Amino acid sequence: MSLPTLFQGRLRIPAIAAPMFLVSGPELVIATCTAGVAGSFPALNARPSSQFDMWLGQIGDALDADAAPYGVNLILHASNVRLADDLALCVSHKVPFVITSLGHPGKVVEAVHGYGGLVLADVIHATHARKVAAAGVDGIIAIASGAGGHAGSQSAFSLIREIREFWDGLLILGGAISDGAGIRAAETLGADLAYLGTRFIATQESRAQPDYKRMVVDSNAADIVYTDVISGANANFLMPSLAAAGYSRDTLHPAAGKAVLKDLAEEAKAWRDTWSAGHGVATIHDVPPTGELVARLGREYEAACALPPSPALRR
C-alpha cells in the first residue's frame, strides 16, 4: 500500500469517481468530493478553454478543507489541440491531481510537480505502465476489461497483479467496479484506490441525458459491446444506443491493431449519439443523488471489510 498524503484521511471510501467525456462536470465533482470520494472530470468537457477556467474556479470555491481532493483528466493524444492551454490552467488553479490518458505524461509531470500536484496516468497493460512509471508519475490507474470508455481487454485479476510486480507506488484499479464489495476486492488485489466511472453515470448530478441514465439502469452486461468502430480506439458502448444509431452487432468487432482516434469534434459527436458504459451496468438499478450513493457504497465497503474467513477452511 502506498497512499500519498493528498488522499490520506480525506475519503469516505477509497475511491475516485473517474472522468467521463460529456458526463462529468462541476456538479458531479462537487457532489462526489463533498460526499467523500475524490472527484474528477475531463478538461475537454468544458468548451472552450475559458469555460474550463470558470469550472475550476467554481469547484475551488465550492470545496472546503474537509472535502475529498479533485482532479482533471488531460488527453495527451495529438488530436487534443487544447493540451498546452488546459495544462496551464491546471497549473494556475493548482489542481490537486491530474489524470493523463493516451500518451506520454513527461511534460505534464514536470508542470504539475512544479506546484506540488500529483500526476496519475491511466494504462490498459503493463508495458504502458512501465513507460509512465519511468516518466515519473505519482500513480498508475490500471483500466481492466469491462470498464466504461476506452477499456482494456485484460482481466483485473491479472493486470493489477502484473503491475504490482514492479510498481510499489499508488495503484488504482478501474473496470466494472460498481459497489462496495468491488472496491474492497480492488484493495485485496493490491490496489490503493478503486476507480468508478459507469456507476456515477446513473446519478442525479451526472450530465448524461435522462434516457442515457435510464439505459444504464435497464441494461445488463450482455448489452455492452467492445468496439473501435465508434471512436477509433476500442471502447465499451451500450448496444441499445448503437442500435438506435443504426449499427448492427455483426459490424462492431473490436480492432486488434493500433488505435487511430478521431478528432475532437468527431469524437464528441460519436459519444453524444452513442453511449458508453462498462460491464458494471449489471448491478446498477437506480439513479440516486451522489451523496446517497456514496453513503451506500460506504456501508457496502464496510460490510465487505468485516467478512469472516471462508467456512471452507480447515480448522
Ligand SMILES: Cc1cc2nc3c(=O)[nH]c(=O)nc-3n(C[C@H](O)[C@H](O)[C@H](O)COP(=O)(O)O)c2cc1C
Ligand atoms: C461515458 C464514459 C466516458 C469516459 N470518458 C473518459 C475520458 O474522457 N477520459 C478518461 O480518461 N476516461 C474516460 N472514461 C473512462 C473512465 O474514466 C474510467 O476509466 C472507467 O469508467 C472505469 O470503468 P467503469 O466505467 O467500469 O467503472 C469514460 C468512461 C465512460 C463510461
